[in-house]
Amino acid sequence: MLDFQVYPTYGLLSRAAADVVVSTLEAKPEAVICLPSGSTPLGMFRELVLRHEQGLVNFTRCTFVGLDEWIGMGPEEEGSCRQVMDQDLLHPIGFRAEQILFFNAKADDLPADCERINQALQQLGGLDLIVLGIGMNGHLALNEPGTPFDTYAHISELEPITKEVGQKYFKTPTILTGGVTIGLRHMREARQLVLLASGEAKAPAIARALRGEVTESFPASLVQEHPDALVLLDSEAASDLLQPGLS
Structure with missing residues (x-):
């Protein structure tokens, strides 16, 4: 059975993830x-x-890899993954451009751009750490149900629920045609994988990911087979796991 850590609040969960x-x-x-x-x-x-501002962590030598992006969007589009990441982390911490490896989801040749990411990651020696959220349908990044476990960076056809949930990042209704994403094989080969989940809405997906069958029809289930996976949950996201009699 995969070990997981449960925190009483989202704040404590976030601190543990930062740790x-x-x-x-x-x-x-x-x-x-x-x-x-x-x-x-x-x-x-x-x-x-906060820890960067306090001088408690040094980001100057690391390489940051972007997880995914909506097709056709770049850092100038509000709601794009890159824009959100720039706003919430990369700009406040002062990441330099040469430290960042990110998809160009506006590229004319998206398969070639995915291969660029694959080759760059290979040259870097792979991921030391990947932190992930979990989708309501069990997706990891934009790897939707049915994505082969041995897939590297690729173009993803989005499920309706992903398009629907994705609207929360945009101020007006936005057509999401697809995505480009780090592959499930990258996640399986990462030296450490951390899965985060917060809120009661994620409880069923977490229970299935940690206790259900390991299957490509539910990508998050791969955490069960990762040699160094850490699952960090708040009490609401863990609620289905903590029911009496659940094994």
Whole structure:
């Protein structure tokens, strides 16, 4: 059974997640780290920015890898993964451009851009740390149900629920045609994988990911087979796991 850690509040969960990032950089200042955009990691980002301002963590030698992006969007589009990441983490911490490896989701040749990411990660020696959220349908990044576990960076056809949930990042209704994403094989090969979840709405997905069948139809289930996976939850996200009699 996969171990997981449960915190009574989102704030404590966020601090624990930041602790992992800081510990990774203390052990290996030139680490290659991949962090998600979105609402779940916001508290972790605030904590990392605070520690940076206090001189408690050094980001100057690491490489940051972007997790995913909506097709056709770049850092200038409000609500894009890059814009959110720039706003919440990269700009406040002062990441230099040469430290950042991110998809160009506006590229004319998206398969070639995915291959650029694949080759760059190979040259960097792979991911030292990847931090992930979990989708309601079990997706990791934009790897939707049915994505092969051995897939590297690729173009993703989005499920309706992903398009619907994705609207929360935009001020007006936005057509999301697809995505580009780090692959499930990158996640499986990462030296450490951290999965974050907060809120009662994520409880069913977390229970299935940690206790259900390991299957490509529910990508998050791969955490069960990762040799160094850490699952950090608040009490609401863990509520289905903590029911009496659940094994």
